[in-house]
Amino acid sequence: MINAKNSEQNLQNSIPMRRIGRLGEGLEVALLLVPGLLLLLVFTVWPTLNAFWLSFHRENLLGTERDWVGLANYAEMLRDPAFWRAVGATFLFAAIVVPVQLLLGLLAALMVARPFPGVALFRTLFFLTTAVPTAVAAVAWGWYLHPIGGTVNRWLEAVGLPAQPWLTSPELALPTLAIVTAWAGVGFTAILLTAGLQQIPEDLYEAARIDGAGAWRQFWHITLPMLSPTLFLVALLTVLTSLTAFGQIHLLTRGGPMESTTVWIYRIYQDAFFNFRFSYAAAQSVALFLVLLLLAALQFRGLGRRVHYE
Known part of the structure; x- marks a missing residue:
């Protein structure tokens, strides 16, 4: 009986450790993905969104002023x-x-x-x-x-x-x-x-x-x-x-x-x-x-x- 209780207690104690281990692995994967996601955001997502926004404006040659023109372009x-x-x-x-x-x-x-x-x-x-x-x-x-x-x-x-x-x-x-x-x-x-x-x-x-x-x-x-x-x-x-x-x-x-x-x-x-x-x-x-x-x-x-x- 004592051995069974000890085994059950050890199992319950190991569950949080497994969760912590999985959480650590998830954080490690996320950190490894951050550089690639940043590059994707800077060189793909942001230019695409900026192009959409710019298409509804008119701007001067230097790009310092923008006027909303809607669908005129x-x-x-x-x-x-x-x-x-x-x-x-x-x-x-x-x-x-x-x-x-x-x-x-x-x-x-x-x-x-x-x-x-x-x-x-x-x-x-x-x-x-x-x-x-x-x-x-x-x-x-x-x-x-x-x-x-x-x-x-x-x-x-x-x-x-x-x-x-x-x-x-x-x-x-x-x-x-x-x-x-x-x-x-x-x-x-x-x-x-x-x-x-x-x-x-x-x-x-x-x-x-x-x-x-x-x-x-x-x-x-x-x-x-x-x-x-x-x-x-x-x-x-x-x-x-x-x-x-x-x-x-x-x-x-x-x-x-x-x-x-x-x-x-x-x-x-x-x-x-x-x-x-x-x-x-x-x-x-x-x-x-x-x-x-x-x-x-x-x-x-x-x-x-x-x-x-x-």
Whole structure:
């Protein structure tokens, strides 16, 4: 009896100690999260909230005075033909980038997902685009696509075709930039899709081959359904990044020629840092942010239902 009472008393005494231990662990986790949360607050949350607040004001050049104007900046934005041209260029740009990047990334992933002699070399070549900085890639593409003496035009002339003004023609500049952007994203897309392909059990393919299914049927009925979660993630990221592409546009065309490559985010940059209309640029930024949220929600609602989860 005495031993039972002592055991019960020891158990009751240990409960507060466990709670204190858990509380200490929670405080330790909280302290470890504080630096990251502070950085998130300072560099993401606060600028976003400030942009929302600024979009309802007009301020002087130095930013020392602000006047409340309500929705005036948004009304001006909706009446601005330059804004709508930028919106149209943005969605045309994304309409080229997204399918090209997804298709090339999927083909690259299918090529290197399974081991074969020399697969490491092919993986390195495909994934190299991810390691190349945007500035370096833009300079290289500027040399390749130069209208006089560029590598691509020399190849065309070698086979008897005329040289093309890839980056200086209003008709060709935007599609050319879209292809360059898709090329830059192929490596990242292939990395994610390769990881998804390697998670598909080999037993499914063996069973399909025993049942007489060919390569196309295996791809359509096994690979795509099992890869759909990764494809959905990649498609979402590709859409959002294509709508906010900036570096290659700024370095290769600066929105030209004749504003043919002035996409939405580049219009914001010009209005803010060249025209010094920070409030108007903030209104455009808020509108872009809301459009991105809407597109993400539509993708989750439309494509998310077709995703096959095990």
